[in-house]
Amino acid sequence: MPSLLELQLGFAAAMRGQGERVHGAIDGRAIGVSARLGIYRHAIDATRLRTLASTYPTVQALVGEAFFEQLARRYAARHPSLCGDLCAYGDSFARFIEQSPEAIGPVPYLAEVARFEWLRQEAAFAADADPLEREHRAPCASAEPHALGVRFHSSVRTFRSDFPILSIHRWCETSAGDAPTLADGAECGLIWREGDQVAASVVHPSSYACIESLRAGQSVGEAAAAGSAVDPEFVPAECLQDLLDRGLIVEFTDSNRSA
Amino acid sequence: MRRASPVESKPIPVRAGIGLRAPHVARVLAERPPVAWFEVHSENYFAAGGAAHDALERIRGNYPLSFHGVGLSLGSADRLDRAHLRRLRSLVERYQPALVSEHLSWGAVGGEHFNDLLPLPYTKEAVDLLVDRIHEVEEALARPILVENVSSYLRFHAELTEAEFVGEVVRRAGCGLLLDVNNVYVNSVNHGFDPLSYLRELPGEAIGEIHLAGHTRKTGLAEPLIIDSHDDHVCPEVWALFGQAIARFGARPTLIEWDANIPSLEVLIEEAAQATDRMEVRRAESA
Numbered sequence: 001m002p003s004l005l006e007l008q009l010g011f012a013a014a015m016r017g018q019g020e021r022v023h024g025a026i027d028g029r030a031i032g033v034s035a036r037l038g039i040y041r042h043a044i045d046a047t048r049l050r051t052l053a054s055t056y057p058t059v060q061a062l063v064g065e066a067f068f069e070q071l072a073r074r075y076a077a078r079h080p081s082l083c084g085d086l087c088a089y090g091d092s093f094a095r096f097i098e099q100s101p102e103a104i105g106p107v108p109y110l111a112e113v114a115r116f117e118w119l120r121q122e123a124a125f126a127a128d129a130d131p132l133e134r135e136h137r138a139p140c141a142s143a144e145p146h147a148l149g150v151r152f153h154s155s156v157r158t159f160r161s162d163f164p165i166l167s168i169h170r171w172c173e174t175s176a177g178d179a180p181t182l183a184d185g186a187e188c189g190l191i192w193r194e195g196d197q198v199a200a201s202v203v204h205p206s207s208y209a210c211i212e213s214l215r216a217g218q219s220v221g222e223a224a225a226a227g228s229a230v231d232p233e234f235v236p237a238e239c240l241q242d243l244l245d246r247g248l249i250v251e252f253t254d255s256n257r258s259a
Numbered sequence: 260m261r262r263a264s265p266v267e268s269k270p271i272p273v274r275a276g277i278g279l280r281a282p283h284v285a286r287v288l289a290e291r292p293p294v295a296w297f298e299v300h301s302e303n304y305f306a307a308g309g310a311a312h313d314a315l316e317r318i319r320g321n322y323p324l325s326f327h328g329v330g331l332s333l334g335s336a337d338r339l340d341r342a343h344l345r346r347l348r349s350l351v352e353r354y355q356p357a358l359v360s361e362h363l364s365w366g367a368v369g370g371e372h373f374n375d376l377l378p379l380p381y382t383k384e385a386v387d388l389l390v391d392r393i394h395e396v397e398e399a400l401a402r403p404i405l406v407e408n409v410s411s412y413l414r415f416h417a418e419l420t421e422a423e424f425v426g427e428v429v430r431r432a433g434c435g436l437l438l439d440v441n442n443v444y445v446n447s448v449n450h451g452f453d454p455l456s457y458l459r460e461l462p463g464e465a466i467g468e469i470h471l472a473g474h475t476r477k478t479g480l481a482e483p484l485i486i487d488s489h490d491d492h493v494c495p496e497v498w499a500l501f502g503q504a505i506a507r508f509g510a511r512p513t514l515i516e517w518d519a520n521i522p523s524l525e526v527l528i529e530e531a532a533q534a535t536d537r538m539e540v541r542r543a544e545s546a
Contacts, residue, residue: 001380001418003384004385004388025380081373083372084302084332084367124309128307196314
């Protein structure tokens with residue numbers, strides 16, 4: 001009789017279609033051992049497919065269910081689940097798609113869409129935090145911008161793509177209006193959690209540069225300069241006010257101390 | 260952001276509850292339907308924050324709550340996943356559920372997770388390992404847990420029967436038993452044993468919860484086979500076995516599990532009412 005470890009390693013190999021060494025440990029009866037193992041293999045495949053489809057609905061909509069299933073199977077073979085919590089499964093799907101010519105050939109922006117959808121998942125599951133109350137915003141008005149930093153809500157993510165990623169995502173969700181075309185150009189923006197929904201918005205590249213600077217821990221003064229470098233007309237106060245109004249800033253910090 | 264104080268959940272009543280699934284959360288929050296208690300899958304709340312936690316904070320104020328784990332992989336030859344256990348402990352500390360349970364199965368080896376409830380060999384080695392693991396989990400959570408017998412589609416050559424195995428683990432670990440009556444029935448068909456004999460082998464005093472569910476009977480095979488699909492009503496044979504179980508062990512908190520092709524909340528409430536009615540009849544008969 002094999003040890004528990006030997007048996008489980010053999011079972012795992014059978015789930016990957018890599019050998020029959022566990023067969024001898026199984027009481028087959030009339031329904032054969034392969035068929036019995038196949039029930040488990042099918043259930044495991046179905047769980048992984050369901051999980052990826054739930055995380056990447058836009059990718060699935062763009063390539064269709066049959067091709068998505070093929071992608072999911074190949075992904076599972078190369079990237080096994082490493083966690084008992086399925087929410088973590090699929091974190092490298094975008095990189096996998098990037099390396100799959102058969103996927104990005106027909107849909108060159110597919111990996112970028114997948115990256116966007118994983119950011120949405122991260123935003124959905126990020127820690128809760130209270131937005132900065134209006135009465136706590138006043139001190140920032142008089143602070144020296146180069147000494148002032150911000151802490152974002154933990155759900156805030158940014159995206160930047162050469163393709164109109166958010167427009168594609170929204171069109172796949174609703175099919176409303178004309179389909180976006182690649183001529184619509186690049187999009188950058190923000191993703192965050194708003195109530196029980198994940199929200200996203202395109203922002204001007206100057207605002208994106210400012211927000212990225214703040215997210216990197218730079219001061220408001222440095223972030224303002226980053227925004228102005230993209231667009232001399234950039235108004236930092238409007239960008240900050242927009243972030244505050246959306247509840248995306250949870251704290252003003254002393255950037256000298258955090259640095 | 261709401262954050263509950265760590266007060267203990269209401270105790271689980273000896274009535275039938277429902278497995279809380281995403282399609283019903285909004286109605287449960289809005290309408291507070293008459294459900295005796297809810298059970299949730301622990302891993303569905305492993306995220307740091309978000310809508311699911313917000314809903315569960317509110318639900319726990321109105322209903323007794325049980326946490327049912329599907330991903331700890333108690334029976335793996337690998338050591339327990341410490342990160343998974345830490346997250347479970349954090350969840351249990353936050354919500355203080357009345358019951359915490361896991362499965363007598365494995366799901367990971369060599370670091371690879373299959374995210375499924377895979378069958379164990381009924382051997383003394385596996386018993387020893389499970390007893391140690393259950394103690395490790397109970398120590399980490401600072402509370403007792405229940406362990407559930409699982410359905411299976413194959414059997415390994417073994418030293419014990421399944422019922423002996425389950426009974427031995429529960430007796431030696433001193434933990435509670437979550438008796439899944441549907442799983443007993445499924446396995447009795449898939450492996451050709453008498454389900455009543457199975458029940459007679461179990462340490463009845465350890466049973467802290469019962470599960471009931473629907474299943475799918477495969478046709479056209481060389482011998483009977485049932486898939487534990489949790490996608491239908493409890494079948495007459497499982498209701499009958501449930502009656503036998505509560506006649507033998509007494510009524511216990513009972514859960515209707517329905518995880519696929521999820522029906523309306525009314526259907527689940529009606530299914531739970533049937534289970535509660537059967538327990539009431541049993542109580543009246545034994546009074």
